[in-house]
Amino acid sequence: MDVLQMRSIPEDMVQYKLFLVQTNGMSSQQTEERLKHLTEEMLAKVAQLLVQYIWQDQPFNLKYHPEKGDVPAHIGGSTRYGDNIEDEWFIVYLLLHLTELFPELAARVEDNDGDFLLIEAADHLPKWLNPDTSENRVFIYRGELHILPCPSKSSSIGFSLDVVPSLAQALVLLSAHPEVCLASPKIRSALQGKFMTYPEKIKANLHRAHCFIPAGVASVLAQRPDLVAPAVSAFYLRDPVDLQACRSFKTFPPDTRVLASVTFTRCLYAQLQQQQFTPDRRSDFDLPPRSHPRYKAHELGTKLAHGFEILCSKSRLPSSEANTPVSCNPQWKNFLESLKKNGYFRGQLEGSAFHKELLRCAEIFFKQSVASKSSSISAGEEILQLLHNSPLNLEEFKKLESQLPPEDSDSWLEVTSQDLEQLLQERSSRVADVGSEGFSSAKQKRPVEEASGKEEEEDTKEEEAGYSLVAVSQGMKDFLNAMSSHEGAETPWSLQIQPFSFDPGSMANALDKLLGGAETTHEFHTKDKEFKTRGGKEEELDVANETEEGSSGPAEMSAAETLDSLKSYMDQMDQELQSTNVGKSFSQTNYKACVNNDSSRSPTGDGLLTEEAEEEIQPLDIDVNLVANLLESLSSQAGLAGPASNLLQSLGIQIPPNSDPS
Numbered sequence: 001m002d003v004l005q006m007r008s009i010p011e012d013m014v015q016y017k018l019f020l021v022q023t024n025g026m027s028s029q030q031t032e033e034r035l036k037h038l039t040e041e042m043l044a045k046v047a048q049l050l051v052q053y054i055w056q057d058q059p060f061n062l063k064y065h066p067e068k069g070d071v072p073a074h075i076g077g078s079t080r081y082g083d084n085i086e087d088e089w090f091i092v093y094l095l096l097h098l099t100e101l102f103p104e105l106a107a108r109v110e111d112n113d114g115d116f117l118l119i120e121a122a123d124h125l126p127k128w129l130n131p132d133t134s135e136n137r138v139f140i141y142r143g144e145l146h147i148l149p150c151p152s153k154s155s156s157i158g159f160s161l162d163v164v165p166s167l168a169q170a171l172v173l174l175s176a177h178p179e180v181c182l183a184s185p186k187i188r189s190a191l192q193g194k195f196m197t198y199p200e201k202i203k204a205n206l207h208r209a210h211c212f213i214p215a216g217v218a219s220v221l222a223q224r225p226d227l228v229a230p231a232v233s234a235f236y237l238r239d240p241v242d243l244q245a246c247r248s249f250k251t252f253p254p255d256t257r258v259l260a261s262v263t264f265t266r267c268l269y270a271q272l273q274q275q276q277f278t279p280d281r282r283s284d285f286d287l288p289p290r291s292h293p294r295y296k297a298h299e300l301g302t303k304l305a306h307g308f309e310i311l312c313s314k315s316r317l318p319s320s321e322a323n324t325p326v327s328c329n330p331q332w333k334n335f336l337e338s339l340k341k342n343g344y345f346r347g348q349l350e351g352s353a354f355h356k357e358l359l360r361c362a363e364i365f366f367k368q369s370v371a372s373k374s375s376s377i378s379a380g381e382e383i384l385q386l387l388h389n390s391p392l393n394l395e396e397f398k399k400l401e402s403q404l405p406p407e408d409s410d411s412w413l414e415v416t417s418q419d420l421e422q423l424l425q426e427r428s429s430r431v432a433d434v435g436s437e438g439f440s441s442a443k444q445k446r447p448v449e450e451a452s453g454k455e456e457e458e459d460t461k462e463e464e465a466g467y468s469l470v471a472v473s474q475g476m477k478d479f480l481n482a483m484s485s486h487e488g489a490e491t492p493w494s495l496q497i498q499p500f501s502f503d504p505g506s507m508a509n510a511l512d513k514l515l516g517g518a519e520t521t522h523e524f525h526t527k528d529k530e531f532k533t534r535g536g537k538e539e540e541l542d543v544a545n546e547t548e549e550g551s552s553g554p555a556e557m558s559a560a561e562t563l564d565s566l567k568s569y570m571d572q573m574d575q576e577l578q579s580t581n582v583g584k585s586f587s588q589t590n591y592k593a594c595v596n597n598d599s600s601r602s603p604t605g606d607g608l609l610t611e612e613a614e615e616e617i618q619p620l621d622i623d624v625n626l627v628a629n630l631l632e633s634l635s636s637q638a639g640l641a642g643p644a645s646n647l648l649q650s651l652g653i654q655i656p657p658n659s660d661p662s
Helices: 028-045 086-101 167-176 185-195 200-204 215-223 225-236 240-244 266-273 295-313 330-341 353-369 379-389 394-403 417-434 437-451 456-465 469-481 492-497 504-515 521-534 537-549 553-578 591-596 611-616 622-636 643-650
Strands: 013-020 063-065 074-080 105-110 138-141 144-147 206-214 257-265
Touching (some): 028 063, 028 074, 028 086, 028 330, 086 105, 086 185, 105 167, 206 215, 215 295, 215 379, 215 394, 225 295, 225 379, 257 266, 257 295, 257 394, 266 295, 469 622, 622 643
Antiparallel strands (some): 063 074, 138 144, 206 257
16 A cells, blocks of 8 residues: 555544445435445344443444445444454454344454454465555455455456455455455454454453442433443543642532442553542542552542543533434434344333333433434533433432442452463464474473373473473574565464475576676586585596586686685685684584594594694584573573564474573
């Protein structure tokens, strides 16, 4: 994608569009009617999930959008998810669910990163697919991820890389060949982990805590639990001007505080809990000592009350025209019928307490997700309107204090070193699974043995067996021998998925051109390689005779002179390095012991090597030097991230922490 045409989506926003896959020659008016009807049907299908969901910033919404430019008429919306990335993934789950229920629709979802679904499956994507080539190619269709392919030798279906398909063209191909466009099983399985726990994850992501809050705040939250999100955000993003309104607390006086149970999302609770805050003395919000058993409830309530007061200080009581009953909206009747048809009221009798509660939640949901934005009001205005319409009963809230449900444990806020290690291993496991069998064999053995109930000592031995220094050395060799592309270094397992082709002849020709040799130099290299492979004296004589008798002597001599010059350069470098201390920093093979045991091969003829020969022939143990330097680098990292640990992690090699205090 051209840099000048970058997406204009804000950083914390997700946009989603649902298109009709087949219009079947429908007119624009028929398409509009069909899409508007589908909007009501879809929202009615997911109403039970959405009425209990607390959004960080903006709710999920769907509205009809007419055709504009090369974008066909569609149902779409956008949601600002703020700091809670779970809102974005919940929207993706909704789109998967809706396209499965309505197979005539295909969805596109994007944020400021573009097709962010591909990021989750980046390890399994085809080489040709990247942010520059994914435009209008990624869809959610029939509850699965679909990627429009490129033409290949086995199939001519798809769009070439130099073509950006329009949405209309993409939908036609998706409708005609859905099985060809279906993403590979590895890509789909990589995304399944994000959605396996839905819809149960909605409740698991909530946190219930006890808070001492003004009675007005308790009354508002009893009617609209979702208003806790803008209140927490107002406190979290406060500035000195906002706190000026919290000196007197005109809307929520502190002398009306009661103990209430407040439901947060985990993100909202963490934002409120982790903030260090001391209230203004003029506000009369006094906190008890930290040793007080209810200190946390007082602190949370104080922060929450400040958030509500900030919202109301920026708003005023809306006019009666802006608060017209939802029943006056012409869309409400059809939406209510869709709710009844989809079993939203769960068979409850009309007029019962539970039916009234479900109806009230449906009205709130309709205002947020169905009604036009022109009729929406700010969170502060909604709070003032609720306070105006609902008189406070302080005594009733006092009575409810003894009947509060228990609050949830916030131990999930504390992440131990073991939890962090487990999270990192889970994150890297998908990369290691793609790695070579040698790297992952130890990891595969450990879970099997743990499941079989072996003793702890055996598990420890098996775990230590996975930390093989041979694997470290072999992994580095594979990494250095791997061929990288213009996009950077590649790990060995990526090459196993898509092997490259290598032509030795082309490589030799390229080297000849680089060294300035003639065209026939390749013949010399070939004969020289055959001689080294066979390694016999007779072959050496044959090659020498061929060189003397051949007609291409000058070219071969030119290549031989080039090799001799390279060897002379290497010899000069060795002589210069011998006068330095560089060699002392490397571990050397115990060569002297080896030659003493085989004195018959001494070049001096007396069974012993001279001191000069011993000094010249000092082979290096490459593996030992490599492992020693890597371990030294790991030790200097002091348990933190660094180049050595990152490199070994990318190769699928796990090194245990250094438990030796020395």
